[in-house]
Amino acid sequence: MDAAQALADLTEISTQIQAALIADEKGAVLASTFADDATAGRAARSALDLLAAAEDAGPNGTVRLTQVLAATRAGSVFLVRGEDRIAAAITGSEPTVGLVFYDLKTCLRLSAEQPEKPKGSRSEKDEGKSVDA
Amino acid sequence: MRSALRWGVLAVGSAAGLALWRRSSGKGRERVELYFSDGSMVSFPEDSTEAARLIPLARQVLTSARG
Numbered sequence: 001m002d003a004a005q006a007l008a009d010l011t012e013i014s015t016q017i018q019a020a021l022i023a024d025e026k027g028a029v030l031a032s033t034f035a036d037d038a039t040a041g042r043a044a045r046s047a048l049d050l051l052a053a054a055e056d057a058g059p060n061g062t063v064r065l066t067q068v069l070a071a072t073r074a075g076s077v078f079l080v081r082g083e084d085r086i087a088a089a090i091t092g093s094e095p096t097v098g099l100v101f102y103d104l105k106t107c108l109r110l111s112a113e114q115p116e117k118p119k120g121s122r123s124e125k126d127e128g129k130s131v132d133a
Numbered sequence: 134m135r136s137a138l139r140w141g142v143l144a145v146g147s148a149a150g151l152a153l154w155r156r157s158s159g160k161g162r163e164r165v166e167l168y169f170s171d172g173s174m175v176s177f178p179e180d181s182t183e184a185a186r187l188i189p190l191a192r193q194v195l196t197s198a199r200g
Binding site for chain 2: 015017018019032034039042043045046047050051053056057059062063065066068069070071072073075077088096097100101
């Protein structure tokens with residue numbers, strides 16, 4: 001599944017998420033629910049700034065920071081960190097934290113999955129070779 | 134008159150109870166929670182120095198996202 005489809009599924013499932021994006025760890029937006037790329041880019045950079053500051057604020061050690069929740073009176077920011085990308089979402093105030101994290105993690109995992117190869121992609125010639133060998 | 138007073142006392146009591154419950158449960162308070170790969174979690178309440186640094190960055194994300 002590609003990142004855009006994963007985000008579309010996320011916003012369909014979760015009514016609490018107002019906007020979301022998936023970006024790589026350098027801030028390049030892979031997909032977003034924002035109307036324009038400039039807004040998505042600004043939000044991605046801000047999210048990465050928050051992630052970097054959160055990493056500094058956490059205990060030093062080898063344990064990796066994987067999720068961040070920042071709850072403000074104006075709304076909440078959720079960050080989920082994958083291997084090479086992050087998913088960020090904003091909600092209103094007092095969301096169901098566990099549910100939003102679950103949906104966001106699922107979205108990030110699906111966005112990173114490689115699309116399945118169509119069945120029967122191996123040619124008869126290839127199959128013949130494998131039998132002979 | 135007495136009935137109005139009862140309703141007034143009930144309303145004030147309910148509001149106070151709700152405020153106490155929200156305060157004790159942490160709802161409505163600003164905070165930052167960090168989750169780590171080993172399953173541990175650290176929570177910074179709004180009056181901590183860490184939250185004082187991170188909450189403005191979260192507001193920046195909200196501002197950027199909402200335009």
